Amino acid sequence: MINNFAKKLLRECSHANSVAISGHKNPDYDCLCASLAMQEILSQNKIKADILVDKPLDLSVGKVVRENNFLTTAQKDYDVIICVDTAELKLVPNEIVAKKDKAITFNIDHHKDNSMYLKYNYVKGGESSACEVVFNLFEKYFKLNQKLATFFYIGIYSDTGGFIYSNVKSSTFEVLTKLAKTGIKMDEIVQENFCSISKEGFEITKRAYNSVKFFGNGQIAVSTLRSNDFVETKASYSEGKNIVSVIQSINGVKVAISISEHEKGVFHVSLRTTCDGVDVSLIAKKFNGGGHTRASGLKMVGEYEKILSAILNQTKNVLGLLK
Numbered sequence: 001m002i003n004n005f006a007k008k009l010l011r012e013c014s015h016a017n018s019v020a021i022s023g024h025k026n027p028d029y030d031c032l033c034a035s036l037a038m039q040e041i042l043s044q045n046k047i048k049a050d051i052l053v054d055k056p057l058d059l060s061v062g063k064v065v066r067e068n069n070f071l072t073t074a075q076k077d078y079d080v081i082i083c084v085d086t087a088e089l090k091l092v093p094n095e096i097v098a099k100k101d102k103a104i105t106f107n108i109d110h111h112k113d114n115s116m117y118l119k120y121n122y123v124k125g126g127e128s129s130a131c132e133v134v135f136n137l138f139e140k141y142f143k144l145n146q147k148l149a150t151f152f153y154i155g156i157y158s159d160t161g162g163f164i165y166s167n168v169k170s171s172t173f174e175v176l177t178k179l180a181k182t183g184i185k186m187d188e189i190v191q192e193n194f195c196s197i198s199k200e201g202f203e204i205t206k207r208a209y210n211s212v213k214f215f216g217n218g219q220i221a222v223s224t225l226r227s228n229d230f231v232e233t234k235a236s237y238s239e240g241k242n243i244v245s246v247i248q249s250i251n252g253v254k255v256a257i258s259i260s261e262h263e264k265g266v267f268h269v270s271l272r273t274t275c276d277g278v279d280v281s282l283i284a285k286k287f288n289g290g291g292h293t294r295a296s297g298l299k300m301v302g303e304y305e306k307i308l309s310a311i312l313n314q315t316k317n318v319l320g321l322l323k
């Protein structure tokens with residue numbers, strides 16, 4: 001099946017006049033790097049492809065984002081569209097959705113609840129990252145150079161929280177071994193993409209720490225950043241994001257929730273757990289969101305207090321605190 005899918009994709013792309021690669025809205029590193037890896041694999045096979053994102057990427061994010069080209073508007077009608085790391089059509093950038101009926105479409109993902117929304121779908125729910133899926137799917141069809149290895153490394157590093165989440169399997173390390181053998185400087189890659197913080201990012205992080213509140217006897221931790229926090233610190237939305245992994249590591253916390261108000265009244269919510277038997281995607285799904293057992297997200301529009309109380313209620317339900 002692997003080879004058929006990969007072959008079919010490469011064959012369709014080589015006959016196409018134009019190819020687009022895209023991931024989900026608000027892309028993360030796995031999404032961006034799986035797109036970049038896909039672009040490089042196609043390029044090694046003499047195929048040019050554009051990468052489309054839903055809006056301009058925040059420049060304070062890592063080197064790999066600053067040094068590569070992501071388009072926010074479709075340059076043409078594409079003959080082939082490839083979506084990576086994206087579980088559902090509603091998460092696909094609108095520009096791509098608008099073009100998809102005229103194109104042959106491929107969906108490559110690692111979300112176990114992927115709704116198989118394109119013509120050809122290849123989903124490996126057990127793999128750590130979209131990057132790992134792309135690596136295994138196309139291994140026969142690329143030469144693993146340092147450029148490609150760097151993309152894969154960043155994507156896997158990011159979606160596994162630095163190789164510590166439960167989605168890391170021995171097969172993940174088999175891929176990582178091959179990446180390491182190219183001689184990439186893994187320490188520098190991590191430094192340049194994950195370990196720097198802007199002054200603005202530091203200021204918003206301070207506010208996020210101060211906002212943390214506990215519920216359900218300390219089993220739920222919630223951090224909140226309001227739109228004025230972003231305006232006053234001039235931080236970008238992605239710079240407020242790390243707090244969720246910090247609060248999930250507090251002793252006794254089973255579910256960590258970070259709420260971030262982007263535009264006024266529009267709340268982006270991240271949910272994390274490291275607790276066996278707790279599935280935060282159940283909370284996200286209740287509010288039309290999605291994701292993985294241990295990391296999920298959702299978006300809600302309305303009044304903060306009402307949104308907080310609805311999410312807390314659902315979280316308590318999932319934790320069995322309402323019985």
Ligand SMILES: [Mn+2]
Nearest residue numbers: 030085130159
């Ligand atoms: Mn991913």
